[in-house]
Amino acid sequence: MRPRIRALLTAAAALGLTLAVPTVDAHSAGGFYVPPANPDAYRQIAGLLRQGDLADASKIAAMVRTPQAVWYGDQTPAEVRRAVAATTRDAARKGTLPVLALYNVPGRDCANYSAGGAADTAEYTAWIDAVAAGIGSRPALVILEPDSLALTPADCGQDDAQQTLTAARFAEVDYAVGKLEPLAATRVYLDTGHPNWHSVNSIVPRLIRGGVERATGFYTNTSNYQTDDAGAWYGTLISSCVAYAAAGGDPAACPNQWWPRADAQGWIDANVHADPADMAHFVTDSSRNGQGPWTPPAGKYTNAEDWCNPPDRGLGARPTADTGSALHDAKLWIKIPGESDGRCLRGTAGPEDPERGMVDPAAGQWFPEQALELVRFASPPIG
Template sequence: MRRASAWLAALSLGLAALCLTPATPAAADETVDRGASLYVPDANPDAYRQVRDLLRAGQFRDAAGIVAMVNTPQAVWYGDQSPAEVERLARGVVRDAAREGAVPVFALYNVPGRDCSNYSGGGASNTAEYKAWIDAVARGVRGHGAMVILEPDSLALLPADCGQDDAQGTLTTARYAEVDYAVDQLEPLRGVRVYLDTGHPGWHSVNSIVPRLLRGGVARATGFYTNTSNYHTDDATSWYGKLISSCLAYVDGGGAAADCPNQWWPRTDAQSWIDANVHVPPSRMKHFVTDSSRNGRGTWTPPPGKYTDPQDWCNPPDRGLGARPTLRTGDPLQDARLWIKIPGESDGLCLRGTAGPEDPERGMVDPKAGDWFREQALELVRLADPPILGGR
């Protein structure tokens, strides 16, 4: 697969020389103090096919935009592989990244009851199977640095949240144990940093997500992540991260999460509270990363009253790529801005409360979750903010 990346890189250079001003260098050129860069994985094979079709159609700028998008550092997702397969694949990625002096980002997505069995449903069958899978990931990455985005929606969307648990909360208790186990197996590995799920700033309040993070083992993890696969702005997600980190420090000192400011407080009031109640240096606080892959235009506002369930998270129209990934955020609490969600891959079959089968906002049947979505990929490239390509 690395041959495909080489082909795309060569194509990108050729297109730029023919008709384009080169893009601003991506964050792969930005380093942290250890000299690391972020890893660029091979793209979805359908991205390569789209580039070829665009070239045949004479749409050179669009082709170059897709090339630039998939040549930007982004996460490697695992979730449906067997333990033997995920161990082999993860080992191959960390070795490849090490040769390039890069840090890979893994999004692990295999927890039982994943996505409440909705569009991205699946995952391990039970806790024992999940633990064996995590053990295999640990064997694969051992000895190499990596950032681990642990189980998107695992804490923000518990089995109890979607009516899939019993009266005793058996599945929710198991969910916490599964996340906790993954933290204990992965975080102690040298060079591995594990981040836990918070959803996004339009979902849980700081006061409700902090107890979930604590029960999921954040005390033993590097920290947490926010906005995965969503569209909230960098400003909103970074502020949400600061509030969560501050609340975790406050609770660690004996305070109650219910007393913390949340994302809907006036910022001046929230900052005053932090100044008065949190006296822990950033080096001792929990750090966070954010997802900027598709947030260049912010969130989508559905037409008022048009849909019974607008699904504003699901392939919203007219979104753009966000700021490029970087390990240099300028914020001592924010370890990185990442592209966690793979831009160009569909969120699923979005019906927005209608009978379907078409997405009423797009007039077409959306690809299933994880499949390449050509129309959306072009939107993301054309509406990227900042632009993915230089020039006009």
């Protein structure tokens, strides 16, 4: 188990709580919190049982009993404070570590499938203050604002020439780091998108502006399908580049994920001398990457949206803090498997998803057809 994850569990001992520190491997994730499932998941299980489909019902049940993140966004400060407090108290009683995904930054998701978030910076900082109050001194692992740094207002074409909203985005993320990381038993990780998106050279300056040097680190592959190997290598390169930049180097000189690995490792060996304990650590999302990314049919779509409810994907490795890497703190299920990415149109007029021949559920709603795919194609198998 990674020392920083163990520290979250053991920190509560000083507060008079009794927290277990179980061994966590790829098939047993007793150290992480299991939240209540989407109610529609239970309805799907009940329906499968009525149909006599015991195998799939067992697999869906196993999926929702696997530790995964609890997402917060759009609540009022009073609501989010109560909700976060309830989750962290429940996790502490059970001797488990909750993963909290905070998703309320202004301009969230470029006003697309997961649009929403706080109205402005003042509203957002008040919301973060409430989250901090809800956590208090209890252990928590915070996934801070998916897509906040990989998808800024400037990337969306929604900013002015001075990039006022993008500057505010970095300030908002940095404020959250400054508010949450100093809590007694909280560790904060920042957004990098996924390994097939931004280069290391592009994302590291964004991480620095977002306050990564004051956070525990960063996360990658949230809600995406890139392989564990790609995510771990991307994370290693980013961590090395952050350390190089902290020592005065230019991130533009760092190797990126498209370099030959031997060349990139040689560069790291020659240029990065920091102790791994002092470097930015990372976690990865393995919730839906068991089959890796989807390759759309060539020439079929003007915008295939390969990230949006791709067909025949499978659950990935179970949450674990045993990654074999001094920098890779954990594999987690950050995206809730079985919940839709949105109403995917793939460049068509819709309303159906042309890859599936149906109207996909709205983002965050339960998607029974996809849930069945995830458990049937899970790697390693589930259930």
